[in-house]
Amino acid sequence: MERIKALLQAHVERAYAPYSGFPVVALVEAEGEAFLGVNVENAAFPLSQCAERNAVAAMVLAGKRRIDRVHVYSPKGPIPPCGGCRQVLMEFGGPEVEVVLHGPEGEEVTTLGALLPMAFRL
Numbered sequence: 746m747e748r749i750k751a752l753l754q755a756h757v758e759r760a761y762a763p764y765s766g767f768p769v770v771a772l773v774e775a776e777g778e779a780f781l782g783v784n785v786e787n788a789a790f791p792l793s794q795c796a797e798r799n800a801v802a803a804m805v806l807a808g809k810r811r812i813d814r815v816h817v818y819s820p821k822g823p824i825p826p827c828g829g830c831r832q833v834l835m836e837f838g839g840p841e842v843e844v845v846l847h848g849p850e851g852e853e854v855t856t857l858g859a860l861l862p863m864a865f866r867l
């Protein structure tokens with residue numbers, strides 16, 4: 746877990762969060778590989794993209810579709826994923842998927858099912 750946290754922390758500076766000052770790094774473990782994402786904000790605020798969704802986009806581009814575990818790091822964390830990201834993560838995961846919320850002082854472990862009960866699925 747320390748190795749993953751170090752990787753997350755090493756990418757905090759890559760986040761583009763000049764408006765909120767709230768950098769976030771996400772790592773999605775999928776089918777034996779790891780995919781990173783950072784939040785990317787925009788002057789038109791609603792166009793900002795969350796770290797989790799960018800990590801999912803990298804995973805899909807690599808041809809992976811089954812999320813095994815999710816990690817989220819913020820220097821102000823542990824913070825849980827926003828509602829929209831919970832839904833996007835659920836698309837490629839299930840309620841049993843572990844979600845590790847990392848902060849500078851430690852981490853909290855939960856599941857996607859706990860974060861998004863009664864998820865909408867087709």
Ligand SMILES: O=c1ccn([C@H]2C[C@H](O)[C@@H](CO)O2)c(=O)[nH]1
Pocket residue numbers: 762765767768769783784785786793794795796797824825826827830
């Ligand atoms: O789970 C989260 C919550 C927030 N953010 C980003 C969006 C925005 O850039 C900034 C403040 O909300 O943090 C994420 O990337 N992931």
